[in-house]
Amino acid sequence: MTRYEKELIRMIGMRFGELAPQQLVEKLTRIGVIDITLCKVLTIREFVAALQxxxxxxxxxxxxxxxxxxxxxxxxxxxxxxxxxxxx
Structure with missing residues (x-):
């Protein structure tokens, strides 16, 4: 794990540690930390893999x-x- 990843985890824990997982994902998506395009890609790939x-x-x-x-x-x-x- 890189220093950036460790620091991001620390900052998220300090600022948003009280949020439920769904709320945390919504918040991180809203502020642009999570790339929604890549989430869509992952969802489609996993859906296709499950059908296969x-x-x-x-x-x-x-x-x-x-x-x-x-x-x-x-x-x-x-x-x-x-x-x-x-x-x-």
Whole structure:
């Protein structure tokens, strides 16, 4: 863990330690610490991966994701192939 990460954790604990996890995420998103675009990418990638684990073909799972998240197939495709470093 870098010094920046350690300091960020310390500052968040001091300022927002009393917040519930959902409130903390909302607050950090609102002030710009959490990148909502990357959160969307991660959500789509995890959704597609879960469908694939259940036996669905990748392309079909990607179409389902576009329907689930009300976005275009091209956006899902971008999430799957452009943002390759976003994984749990």
């Amino acid at each position: 684990k259940n036996g669905m073909k990748k392309i079909d799972a990607m179409w389902m994701a576009s329907e689930q998240f009300a976005c275009t197939y091209e956006y899902v495709r971008k999430c799957m192939y452009y943002y390759t470093d976003v994984n749990l």
